[in-house]
Amino acid sequence: MQSTEYEDIIVLETPYYKKLQKIYRETLYFKRYITIARRIIQGNGFLKMLEQRDGKELVYLGRKIFSLQEDFVMSYLNYLADESHVAKWETFFERYSKHLFEMSEKFVNGETNKVLIFEIVVRKLLRDILTKHTMDISLAKKMSISVRFGNVVNQLFSYIRNSLAKSMPITDTLIVNSYGRIPMLPKCRLPEAIKLLNDLMLTSGLPAPAFAAISKTLTASYCIDATEKIISAIKANQTLSKDNISEVFSSYLFYPDDTTLAEILELLKTKARDMINKIKEKRATVEQRMVDIKQKTRSVTKSISEELVNLAENFSSEDSVKNMIKKMQRNLITNGYDLKILKGEYQKYFETQHELNSILSFKPNDLSKFLIRTELDPFIILIYNKDATIEDEQCQTLMKEVISEIKNDKEAMTSMNNYRTTGFLKDKYNTAEITKKYRTIIDEIIVPLVKSLLLEELIEYYPKLSGITETEGIRYLAEEALAGRVSLIEKDINVRRRTETASKVDVSYYRDLVSVLIYDIRGSTFMGTKLMNAKKESEIRNLFQESMLSIVEKYGGTPIKDTGDGGVIFFTANHYEIKNRKTIIPEHGSTLPVVRSCIEMIRDAQTFVQENIGRYKDWFREAEERKIHFEGATYATLPPSYRAIFQIGVGIASGKYPNEVYFDKNAYGEFDITGMLVREANFYSKVKAEDKSVVVCDDATLYNLLLNVEKFSFLSAEGLRTNPLMLDTEQGLEYWLNQKRKSHGFILDLYKIFVAQLHEQATYPDGLKLTLGSDIVVKETGDLKDGKGGRGKFLFEIFSGEKV
Template sequence: MLKNEFEDIIIQETPYYKNLEKRYRDTINFRRYYWVLKRICPQDNFVKYLEGKKGKELVYLGRKIFSLQEEFVSNYLTFLDDETQVTRWEKFFERYNKTLFEIYERFVGRHSERVMIFEIVNRKLLRDLLTKYIMDKNVDKKIVISERFGKVVNQLFAYIRHSLAKFTPIHDGLISDSYEQLPLLPKCGHNETLKLLANKFLGKGLPEPIFSAIYRNIISLYYTRGKKEILDSIAKNRTLDKKGLIEIFNSYFFFPDDQALSEILEALKNQARAMVGDIKLRREKIEHKMLSIRSKIKDITSSLADNLVHLTEDFSTEESIENMIKRLKRSLVSQGYDLKILKGEYQVYLEQENSLNAILNFKLNDLTKFITRNEWDPLIILLFEPKKKFDEEPIQTVIKNVMGEIKNNQSAMRVMANYKVGGFLKEKYNINMINEKFYEIVQDVIEPFVKALLLEEMIDYYPKLSGVVSSEGIRYLGEEVLAERALVVEKDIRVQPKRTGEEVRLNISRYKNLVSILVYDIRGSTFMGTKLRDAKKESEIRNLFQESMLSAAEKYGGIPIKDTGDGGIILFAANHYDIKNNKTLVPEPGNVLSVVRSSLQMVKDAETFVEENIHKYKNWFRDAEERKINFEGITYATLPPSYKTIFQIGVGIASGQYPKEVYLDKNAFGEFDVTGMLVREANFYSKIKAKGRSTIVCDDATVYNVLLNVDKFSFLSESGLRIDPMLLDTEQGLEYWINQKVSRKGFILDLYKIFVSDFGQEIKHPGSIKILVGVNDIVIDETGEIKDGKGGRGKFLFEISTELGR
């Protein structure tokens, strides 16, 4: 497996990708309606094919198929307006039929499920196109058009399926039981759709107004078969809030009656009570920590203030006072950072507790607000309900009230005359016969319609007829097309080759939570010492610089471990507060974004240090051998190269598992100390130099952890910085995002404006460690381990910066 293949697997597990998947595959609605479809058609082969899907099947339609279908709708509508143009229509249809079959055949290949996918997505497109063209027509005209279209489209696709069946096994029972029983209906509301089916109803023995009135009278608004799934979801949920409840209820086709709702409410409250107790304990711990920090801030301020007074009274150099002030600032920033994090955690727990307390006060009516009803749901419920025997008097009344709507429709009146029976002083109808006809229509018309609706909830197409697709939507589609997780009709896209054999399941979760070691190396420190020739001054200046570095590290939760003289070692862990306060020596793994941000802050502060102190170079280096250098009025740009390197830094970051790859303990002097491969690797990376600038190099574990924890990222490539994807149409945008991914040289953490670029590879053999740049024989085995051709273990390396090309 190559690096890009490995990263593609990681990308699929990132929260950003998961959110895109949830949105553009409409996973919640898909789960809900697949659950329904499976119960209506449990043995259908296509339904079984859909079972493994996480969301809607996505299909990208090239311009050719899109234009062809629009041309078909336009031409047939023209023919219906003037049927003397039959020759022109037949000539077009012959060409259309031939072209569509060729496209269909190329798309299907030997994949039998694609026969269904192609037909469903094309019927969905035709429905959308028809809707656009006839939206201003009256109902009677729409009925004629949809029925004529239905006959042509049904015959067309039946012919194509029959022709393809010679080469590919086709299981099209679901098509026959749904679309082929119906006209091609435009998209419209519930009531208008029933009117468009009026001829189907009448042909089965009931006028549409009669059917609709009875349906409204008898339909139940309750469906409780999904109760077990709802209860299981509540039991597994660890963040009960409004958004979570909506998602739980909308993931299943479930409309509870009072009894089922009461059971669910009780389960919710039991779960909420347990969670409130746990959150209160967590809040109390945070409150204790915040009190401790506030007390420590006062002690630090008081102690360092006294030290500043003593230094001022025994004044020797500015640097000693500056060091003390920086130490005060660093201590306050560190405590302030911890306090800020704890306040944030406290607020989150407080909001969660308030949300849970609201659930504990729920009444039945409050819970019903989280249940969303689609206008078609009553029709689905009608399919699930057992047949009811109508109550005589209510239905007689319903029919009587509706007869006025059909009195001018002779066909409808003749049908209703068949149900008339003698009545004392008033007209009556045979309710038993009407009862039978009603359920015959449910079976022969409503069920096919519902099946067709459900099939269209399983599949979606791009580009949208409106032409409006968000940049993120196009990006997600490009990602899926490239990996062959989305299908393409009439558009040549070079997809990534799939691995042969059984799919490998890599343990990506090992990157999700890590601890990090940051080692920084101060460039030019030896040169500075030789030029200063003053050990005391050298110590003061180095300490002044170190305070800047430690301040940047502690600002993001870093734990200073060791001053190496010409640099330092910093540990980053999720429980940094407890480690710093000697509560534990066991680092907790977590999101290592903080170490990345800290490293960038260190580089920035190193540059700021030079800018703020360059005017002191005249004093610092006045005894230097090179007296010819005039520091008066000098700027960084005009410094000699050897002096420019002073206070540049090299930062190395390595992340991994505790205690296997790094171990924290107290040394013989009672101070923190770390050992392990991460320390050696981070130190190795910190020695990497670039001409004229500081460097930050990290390992792959650091980058992959960040990707698995940030809300958004994009791919780093030169084209991405020259093109605004918002200016591209769907097809151009698709090609743009695919090119971005294929040609990527790293990643961009968009929300933080951080560039992460490919750097090279580290390879370890017994007794040696080296870095490779360029072409190599590095591969990833099936366990996720990176190795070279000789079996050496390694890592991919990345460079981090806030500017491209640094």
């Protein structure tokens, strides 16, 4: 398995990608309706295929098929408005049928399930177009159009399926038992749908007003029993918020009665109380940490202030004073950032507790606002509640109201007269027979209608009929298309399908890691040679080191060792406890802090030179190059050898404690880290680039980043020159496909950090070999091995700004 394939697997597991999947595959609604579909459409292999997507089946439609369906709807509506143009319509329909069949044949390519996908998505598009063009016409006209439109579309797809069946096996029972039995209704609510189905209902023996009256009475009191699933979902959630509640309720068709709602509410309040108690403990811990940091800040600041006074009274050099000021600055900045982070945590706990308190104050009516009711739900409830009954007396009253409504409708009255019986002093109706006909209509009309609507709910097409698709939606579509998880009509791409090995890879190893950062100060030997003054060299180097330490501590790094010409830093999730020696057991977390710190270190290293160029004439007074004029020099005009001073090489290696790195006291009684990560980070820090500082990290660092950041995109030369916001859906899809194909890294959008893969083989004298290419194989465990089975790594350069 190649690195790109493994990166694809990592990408699929990232929070950012999961968020896109949730939005654009509408996973919550999919879960809701696939459950219902399994119950109504039993034992169907097509549904099992759809379930594997964990969300709606996505279909990309090219421009031609869009325009073709628009032409079809408009041509047929024009024909229905003036049927004298039958020859024109027949000519168009013959040409249209041929084009649609050719598209279908190419798309299906011998795959049975694709026959159904094609038909369902085209029917969905036709329904949307029909809805758009029939919004303002009368009910009677809309009824006629629905029936005739349904007939011609059924004939059309019957022809396509029969033609395809000549070269492949086709099972069309699902289509025949749904679309084949009903008109093509435009999108509408249940009351209007019942009216549009009046003629069909009359044929089954009951006028639409009678059916509507019974259905309204029965559905008003219906509760679907999803209580156990709701309770299990609430208990399984590690967190509790209004968004969580909304997500749980969205996943199920849930119309609870007052008793059930009260039961759910009590469960939520119990969970909220437990979480509040835990949050109070966490807030207390954070409060104590803030007190400790404030006390430490005051104590250290006082101590350094006294040392500064002592240095002034016994003045020897300006650099010694500056070093002490830098030390104070580092103390203030580090503690200030720790306080800022803790205040953020405290505020987050406060807000969470506030939301939990609001849940504690919920009343049943507050909770009912989270219940999701879609336009499709009433249709489904009709089926679920088919066998419910109405008391005879109530049904008699309903029928009298119906008679009053239909008294001027001869056909409807004739139908109802079939149920009239002679009663004492007044006519009555055979409610048992009426109920029987009601159930027949459910089976013969409503069930096929709901099946067709459910199928369309489980499939989504792009671009939208509105023509508006968000950039992130197009990006997600491209990513899925390249992986072979989008059905493409009128578009061919080279799919990068996942291998069997790839599908078994576990990426959980990379979610939480510790990191070792080692930096190497370039030109330190040159500087020492030119200075020829060990004391001054130490003061200058310490001044620079204070700048570096100020940054790494700001981002939660724990300084381990000053190597003289660099340093060793340890990044853990519990840096506060590690730094204050409250524990020596590191906790794994995100690599984002170490990556952000190295970017700032690079920037500060150059700033250090720029700020101190004016002092070079004093620092290098005895240098052999006396002809160099430092006065008025800029960073760009410095000789390369002097510009290289204080450039740095930074290496970042990430992994697991204690197998890959170990933290404990060494033989001298000082805390130290040892292990493979230390050797690897040191190796990476030696990588040099011409005339600049460089940061190199391993694959584990990158993979952890992707699994922990909110957003990222792909790094490619083309991507940096194009604004995807200016593109339409088709152009945007091609843009993102090219981004992925030509990608040589990633961009962390929110931080403007670029990560580009290195493409060279690197060898370290101690025997560590890193082959950056096809020689590395990814095992099912996620381990990377070289061709001989040894430890392998992919290396990446980290930088900020635009670089291709």
